[in-house]
Amino acid sequence: MIQFILNNQVVKTTANAGMTLLDFIRENKQLKGTKIGCREGDCGACTVLVGTLKNNKISYQSITSCISPLGNANGKHIVTVEGINLPENLNFVQQAMVANYATQCGYCTPGFVVSLAGYALEKSSENTSTCNDAISGNICRCTGYKSIEKAGISVDEKLEEKDKKNQIEWLIKEGFIPDYFVDIPKKLQQLNSNDLPKEGAIVANGTDLYVRSADSLSEEKVYLISEEKALKGISFSNTTCTIGANTTVTEISQNIKLNALFPKLKKFLKLISSEQIRNMGTLGGNFVNASPIGDMSIFFLALDSTLNLKNKKGELREIPFQKFHQNYKIVDLKEGELITSISFKTPSKNTYFNFEKVSKRTHLDIASVNTACKIAIENNKIRSAHISLGGVAAIPMYLSKTNSFLEGKQLNIETIKEAEKVLQSEISPISDVRGTSDYKRFLAKQLFFAHFIELFPSIINFKNLVSK
Secondary structure (H helix, E strand, C coil): CEEEEECCEEEEECCCCCCEHHHHHHHHCCCCCCCCCCCCCCCCCCEEEEEEEECCEEEEEEEEHHHCEHHHHCCCEEECHHHHCCCCCCCHHHHHHHHCCCCCCCCCHHHHHHHHHHHHHHCCCCCCCCHHHHCCCCCCCCCCCHHHHHHHHHHHHHHCCCCCCCHHHHHHHCCCCCHHHHHHHHHHHHCCCCCCCCCCEEECCCCCHHHHHHHHHCCCCEEECCCCHHHCCEEEECCEEEEECCCEHHHHHHCHHHHHHCCCHHHHHCCCCCHHHHHHCEHHHHHHHCCCCCHHHHHHHHCCCEEEEECCCCCEEEEEHHHCEEECCEECCCCCCEEEEEEEECCCCCEEEEEEEECCCCCCCCCCEEEEEEEEEECCEEEEEEEEEECCCCCCEECHHHHHHHCCCECCHHHHHHHHHHHHHHCCCCCECCECHHHHHHHHHHHHHHHHHHHCCCCCCHHHHHCC
16 A cells, blocks of 8 residues: 655555556546646646655655656655645745746646745755756746746745754745644654555656656556665765666765766756756666667766666676667666666776767757766876767767777877767767757767867867867
């Protein structure tokens, strides 16, 4: 039986764990404020908050409920727009939306309100995100966004006064949330949320599978692995970092040690999907999805990573990540195997990393071409190079020939230009909805150059690279 708290109500249900949380909220509980939009996690109209109890405190995140399995709500606090309504007045976020004329047809408005309420719940002095980050996964087709931005700014300004030691009490006092939130930690502790059956289609958080197969998964048995502790976490041992397959992009972005190793990590990861999807999407899911333009695949290919796998007997297997993707949507994953984690050597001194992506929209979009690189320099020579490129072949590419060519070469304009020719010989892009083959070749060239311009501006500049 699935048990969780929906707003202020304890829910115990035998509904199929594979049905979408959105459908359960709307159809089983008749809470119609959570809207049906794209059913692909893109528009944010179905946004809800998921509260997870940790050390007697609850951490809230926004997710898109249209691609989230109901079973993943087990033991959690789920908050819809109805759950942040005050008894008599509009809450602070709703008032800000009204005051700034930030709604028009109104269909998307509940999603925006929930996202901003989640931002208010999690905003702290250690959190450098903004209201615009919080609503990065919410689309409005009417207002032009400026009025919504103004509403968000007024929320941000109010949150500067927030009592960091008594956050929930302050938010209640200032009219952001109703007073029942105080009792939620105790209610969650009292839930008898046992583990769910471990049989059926394997699903983590569903951000890929539910886009394609939500209807069938809603009727089938599912084996939900998102809460398996052995598949989560980020650890460091000597010079190696290991990240569990169920780790989300948000968890990577918030890790202090990873941010120290990659100072621009937050900037890179903001290019990946939206706030809601970053809160849900797991590394293992992104890798197994096997998209030729999978952002995290491109990221970890450039880190020259090792993939760790385990079968049903508990037997372990390691493979170089660059050998995992074999052909379009075909991966080296044997029957019964799961990805458990991915490992990479932490960057040493004089090692540089960069990530680039071009898509039709800057945020909340799939790449036309994406690329990452890790380059080690010694005495102005390239000691090692690991460059990956997406959108230019049937798989996310590790550019073996280009990397080999660069090793041992002098870091200068001539080397980079010659390496780009090798790169072009390795790739075979096709024309599709994200661009023609020629366009993708052009992007591959420009983004390859961008790595060196970004990392070595005193040696490599754009003008000299593109001059004939």
